[in-house]
Amino acid sequence: MRNKTFAAAALLAAATLTLSACGAGDDAGSPVAVVSEDAGARKAATVLDQPFEKPDLVLTDTKGETYDLRKETAGKPTLIYFGYTNCPDVCPLTMNNIAVAKTKLPKAEQDALRIVFVTTDPDRDTPAALGKWLKGIDPQVIGLTGDFDTIQAAARTLGITIEPPHKEKGKIVSTHGTQVVAFSPKTDAGYVLYGEDTTVDDYIKDLPKLVKGEKP
DSSP: OOOOOEEEEBTTTOOEEEEOEESSSOOTTSOOOOEEOOSSSOOSEEEEEEEEEOOOOEEEOTTSOEEEHHHHHTTSOEEEEEEOTTOSSHHHHHHHHHHHHHTTSOHHHHHHOEEEEEESOTTTOOHHHHHHHHHTTOTTSEEEBOOHHHHHHHHHTTTOOBOOOEEETTEEEOOEEOOEEEEOTTTOEEEEEEOTTOOHHHHHHHHHHHTTTOOO
């Protein structure tokens, strides 16, 4: 899938952080997030000066049961990613990188971590389809599906743009931002962003801090 960008303006340097998405087209209308970036060595993590509020999102999980995101993840380190199971590249890579990194944590921290995958293609990603796909990645990942407009609105509050699935060269594709948002167990606020170029080694390095609500 080709890249789709959204800008994040740095608070002091007014630098632009470009994150890409699975899908085609420009994304000039996306929200701008205020971030802080340290000069020097590359860092996968972007720590937000103004953290995101956790979306007030109630959807359906892979068991077909109602899942209240705020209630179920309160006080838990949480990673949220919006994508779809038919994605040919970025989505499975991102989820597998996180899943592999999670295995390096102590068992108690693995159990405490909430990894949430919210579909951007709810018509095809039924609870059963999500469950089957996530089982091959990490059965502990929480897969959520539901009304597209509800999902789109929730993603928007995190600066993530999602467009309705559409046909492209005979295939249905979902254009969506590919940011992973990390929420602190201390404040329940989304304070760190990761782009699609984040590697498994990046997650291995950062997860021990994220589960404690520390800055990576």
